[in-house]
Amino acid sequence: MAELHVIGQLVGASGFPQRRLFCKWGLHAGSAWKLLEGLREGQTQVDDPQAGDMAYWCHPIDVHYATKGLQGWPKLHLEVWHQDSLGRSELLGYGFCHVPSTPGCHALTCVTWRPRGTWGERLSRFWLGGGPQLLAPDPAYAADRFRLRTEAAGTVRLQLGLILRHFERYGVQC
Amino acid sequence: MTAGGGGPGVFLVAVNGQIESGEFPGFDDLYCKFCFVYGQDWVPTAGLEEGISQITSKSDVSPTTLIWNFPIEITFKSTNPSGWPQIVISVYGPDFFGNDVVRGYGAVHVPFTPGRHKRTIAMFVPESTSRLQKFTSWFTGRRPEFTDPKVVAQGEGREVTRVRSQGFVTISFNVVTKDIKKLGYDVSPTDMQTPCMPITEGIHKY
Numbered sequence: 469m470a471e472l473h474v475i476g477q478l479v480g481a482s483g484f485p486q487r488r489l490f491c492k493w494g495l496h497a498g499s500a501w502k503l504l505e506g507l508r509e510g511q512t513q514v515d516d517p518q519a520g521d522m523a524y525w526c527h528p529i530d531v532h533y534a535t536k537g538l539q540g541w542p543k544l545h546l547e548v549w550h551q552d553s554l555g556r557s558e559l560l561g562y563g564f565c566h567v568p569s570t571p572g573c574h575a576l577t578c579v580t581w582r583p584r585g586t587w588g589e590r591l592s593r594f595w596l597g598g599g600p601q602l603l604a605p606d607p608a609y610a611a612d613r614f615r616l617r618t619e620a621a622g623t624v625r626l627q628l629g630l631i632l633r634h635f636e637r638y639g640v641q642c
Numbered sequence: 643m644t645a646g647g648g649g650p651g652v653f654l655v656a657v658n659g660q661i662e663s664g665e666f667p668g669f670d671d672l673y674c675k676f677c678f679v680y681g682q683d684w685v686p687t688a689g690l691e692e693g694i695s696q697i698t699s700k701s702d703v704s705p706t707t708l709i710w711n712f713p714i715e716i717t718f719k720s721t722n723p724s725g726w727p728q729i730v731i732s733v734y735g736p737d738f739f740g741n742d743v744v745r746g747y748g749a750v751h752v753p754f755t756p757g758r759h760k761r762t763i764a765m766f767v768p769e770s771t772s773r774l775q776k777f778t779s780w781f782t783g784r785r786p787e788f789t790d791p792k793v794v795a796q797g798e799g800r801e802v803t804r805v806r807s808q809g810f811v812t813i814s815f816n817v818v819t820k821d822i823k824k825l826g827y828d829v830s831p832t833d834m835q836t837p838c839m840p841i842t843e844g845i846h847k848y
Contacts, residue, residue: 473723475751480764490801505724511801515766518808519667524764526748528797530681532724551804571828572755629754631723632828642828 469534470635471504474542474567476529476574476628478512482522483622484560486550489523490514491624493547495531495567496609498540506531514551522625529628538640542567545609546624548580552597559601561621564609569642571630580621653822654687654719655727657752659815661695661712664733666765666809669745672708672735673697674811678716679749679795681725689716697735714813723827727752728795731811733765737783744787746809749795752817755830759815766805 474495481489494509512525533542548561561580568574585593585600593599635642661674677692695712718727733746746765753759768786770776779785788794822829 475726513800513803524807570831572830
C-alpha cells in the first residue's frame with residue numbers, strides 16, 4: 469500500500485470581523501484510505517491577538533495514512549468559531565481544502581463562508597451575535613449546496629508538508 | 643553521526659540552525675528556551691535537545707527586534723516520518739518586579755525538505771479563563787504558564803486553552819537528510835519527477 473504523511477500546522481486565521489477565534493477541524497478521506505497514526509480531528513486553542521487581526525493557533529497536524537486507491541484524497545474540513553467575552557461561541561465560517569497531492573511544503577489559504585439567513589436573522593446577528601449555522605455541517609463540504617444562501621467570511625492559513633511513499637511503485641504521479 | 647548511518651530501515655535528519663531574533667512589542671530583556679518534541683519512533687543521535695539562551699535587549703541599531711543568534715544543532719534517526727520533530731520555543735523575561743514571566747510559547751515542525759529554511763512563528767501566552775483567576779494573577783503577579791512547554795506541540799486538549807498572541811520568533815534551519823529517499827519516501831516534488839535518481843542525473847538541470 470502507498471503511504472501518505474501530512475505534517476504541518478493550522479497557522480491561524482484572518483479577515484474575520486471578530487477576534488478571539490478558534491477552529492474545529494477534521495480530516496476526511498475516502499474508504500480506501502486508512503488512518504494509521506495521528507489525530508483525525510481536533511479543536512484549536514482560542515487566540516486573542518494583541519496586534520493585528522490575525523489569530524494564531526499554532527496547532528500541529530501529523531497524520532499517517534495508508535491507501536489502496538486514489539479516490540477520496542484527504543480533505544481538511546474547517547469551522548471557524550468566535551468565543552465572546554461571556555464564553556459564548558458563534559460560528560463564523562465553514563471551509564474545506566484538499567490536502568495537496570505533491571510532496572513538499574505547502575502554504576495554503578482556505579477561504580471560508582457562512583450561511584446568510586433571512587433579513588431578520590441578520591438584524592438579530594448584528595445586535596445579539598449568533599446567527600444561523602448548519603444543523604449537520606455535511607453539506608458544507610459536499611457538492612450538494614443547492615438552495616444554501618451564504619456570504620463571505622475570512623481566510624484560514626495552513627502550512628502543510630506532504631511525504632509520499634511508494635506511490636511511484638504503482639505508477640502514480642503526484 | 644556514524645559513517646554508516648543507523649542501519650536498515652533507518653533514516654537520518656540533521657538539523658543545524660539558529661534562533662535568530664524575536665519581535666515582542668512592549669517587552670525587552672528576554673531570553674528563550676528551546677526543546678524538541680518528537681514521536682516514539684524518533685531518537686536523537688547527536689547534538690543538544692534543549693537549550694537556554696542569553697538575555698538580550700533591543701538597541702539603537704535594532705529598536706524593535708531582539709537578537710539571539712542562538713545555535714541549534716541536532717541529529718535524529720527514525721524509521722517513520724510520523725511524529726516528525728517539532729521545535730518548541732518559549733520566551734521569558736522580567737516583569738515590573740523583576741520576576742521571570744513567560745512572554746510567549748510557540749512551535750513549528752522541523753522542515754523536511756533538505757536545504758535552508760526560515761520560519762517565523764507566532765508566540766502566545768495562556769490566559770486565565772475565569773475573572774477570579776485573572777484578578778488573583780494580577781494581584782500576585784503570577785501569570786498562567788504551562789508546567790511543561792511541550793504541550794504546545796500536542797494537538798490534544800487544546801480546546802480548553804485561551805491564549806493571547808503577542809510576538810514572533812524567527813528561526814532558520816539547515817536540513818540535511820540521509821536515506822529518506824532510499825526508504826521510498828518522497829519529500830519534495832523533484833523526488834517524484836526523477837524516481838530513484840542516480841547521483842549524476844541531477845547535474846543537467848543546472
